[in-house]
Amino acid sequence: MRLSRSCGTAAATALLALATAAATPATAATPAGKDTNFLQAIHQSNLAEIAAGQDARTHATTACVKRVAAVLVRDHTKLDAQGRTLARNKGVSLPAAPTAAQQRQLAAVKAHAGTSAYDPAWLKAQAEGHTQALKLIDNEISSGTDAKVRAAARAARPIVAEHLAMVRGGVCHA
Secondary structure, three states, X not given: OHHHHHHHHHHHHHHHHHHHHHHOOOHHHOOOHHHHHHHHHHHHHHHHHHHHHHHHHHHOOOHHHHHHHHHHHHHHHHHHHHHHHHHHXXXXXXXXXXXXXXXXXXXXXXXXXXXXXXXXXXXXXXXHHHHHHHHHHHHHHHHOOOHHHHHHHHHXXXXXXXXXXXXXXXXXXX
C-alpha cells in the first residue's frame, strides 16, 4: 500500500512538472546567444532605418529620396513587427533604441537638413546601414542555430538587398 502511494505521488509530481514546463516558456526554447544577438541587432537596425526614413520624408530635397524613404519606413516597420513577435515568442528582450553609433550617424545626417548635402549624406548612411544589415543577415543564415530565426533572416534578405540597391553608391535608384 505504501509503495503504490509513493509511486502515485511520484507520477503526480512528474506530471505536474511536465505540465508546468509545457505551460511556461522553456529556457531551451530561447535561441542560442548568436541568434539572440541577431534578433537584438537587427531590431536596432530596423529602428535606425525607420527613424532615418521618417527624417528623410521630412528633410530630403529630391522626390527620389523621399520615395525611397517611404519604402524603407514601410518595409522596416513590417520587418520589425515580425522580428518583435519572433523575439517575444523566443523569450528574447529587445533594446529600446538604435545603437549609439546609429544614433550618431542619424544626427550627422540631420545636421545637413535644409541643404543640398542632406540627400547624398542620407543615401551614403543608408548604403552603410543596409550593408551592415546584410552582413548580419548572411551571418545568421549561414551559422544561426534556431530554425525560425534563420527562416526570418532568409525572408528579410531580399528586402534589405533591394533597399541597398536603391541607395548603392550614395545615389538614389528608386
